[in-house]
Amino acid sequence: MGNWGGERGEAQGGGRQGRDGLRTVVGLMSGTSMDGIDAALLRTDGRERVEPLAFVTVPYDDGFRARLRGCLGGKGAVEQAADQAVHQVERELTDAHAGAVRRLLAEAGCAAADVDLIGFHGQTIHHAPEERRTLQIGDGARLAGATGIAVVNDFRSADVAAGGQGAPLVPLFHRALAHGLPRPLGILNIGGVANVTWIGPEPQDGLGEAAVVACDTGPGNALIDDWMLRHGLGRFDAGGALAAAGRVDEAALAALLAHPYFDRPAPKSLDRDAFDPAPVTGLSTADGAATLTAFTAEAVVRVVRHLPAPPVRWLVCGGGRRNATLMAMLADRLGVAVESADGVGWDGDALEAQAFGYLAVRSRLGLPLSLPATTGVPSPMTGGRFHPVR
CATH class of the missing domain: 3.30.420.40 (ATPase, nucleotide binding domain)
Incomplete structure (x- = not known):
């Protein structure tokens, strides 16, 4: 091949x-x-x-x-x-x-x-x-x-x-795009499930490839979207407007974060419906949206301790980058620059689709699609x- x-x-x-x-x-x-x-x-x-x-x-x-x-x-x-x-x-x-x-x-x-x-x-x-x-x-x-x-x-x-783990599969594509950007770099994709690619410094001798670590961080948009649908408020929280009008229920957030997934080291992955939203049952629609949005943000914070070093910069792609409330929560809780991937010339909507075109070529060339540090597979x-x- x-x-x-x-x-x-x-x-x-x-x-x-x-x-x-x-x-x-x-x-x-x-x-x-x-x-x-x-x-x-x-x-x-x-x-x-x-x-x-x-x-x-x-x-x-x-x-x-x-x-x-x-x-x-x-x-x-x-x-x-x-x-x-x-x-x-x-x-x-x-x-x-x-x-x-x-x-x-x-x-x-x-x-x-x-x-x-x-x-x-x-x-x-x-x-x-x-x-x-x-x-x-x-x-x-x-x-x-x-x-x-x-x-x-x-x-x-x-x-x-x-x-x-079979996921995430986009990290090698992210690494191909990231030449010249500050390292360590965190690339956060927020779809239904959110995943992170951590890219380490470029090798000083110019040989080899930068280290990469990846995993699903936890929920992305799925729980928020399901909350909106359940209450007849549309398919998603446009711009995070409903969450912005609510208050985070700290007890409900703590119950959500008690899931054992957050203590597991990377690499790790999730099914879309891995988390039970029961802790937000009974909250107002705005407070529920705010709490589930904070859950997505705090899940990203929890993954940082499993990375080789904290990213100095986060680039966000996927639909979640359009949720202004979520982006503000991420910046506040991570304490470093968090910005849309579009700011470095990438199309934050297109990256995953582009990645599978890229991976198709790698497949035909017999090149790795995943590594031990990205999915936990025993060898590339x-x-x-x-x-x-x-």
């Missing part, structure tokens, strides 16, 4: 390497917030070079979002995989991703024939690494047939089967399943 290109690579798909060593790829992400599909077009060598080209978000309609939520919880991975209702949702999900690819390419003025590969994350519906189980729905072969572009999907299974681990165009 390391010799990706030439006659063999062309036959397998995705072998049109440019003279500059870059390939044109699409990355697709449907995260734990389940709000829609992020689709990114980029050129990358799967190592140090990344050139973003275009990005779109395609929201799910309310009916499909409800059906997708219905695939979560209540069953183990084996039962879910055999569930016909899940299979129907998987077909819908895959076809929606094909539509997102077509829209992305149309807006970018790019033909499918000019794209080497799609990195297709799919939708996580079950994640229990302690049981060596993780399940992302999304039919890679169906997507390849619908788009006419070879696909890599199923990025997490090999890591989990080997004893890793590649992964992904390849689906050529038939």
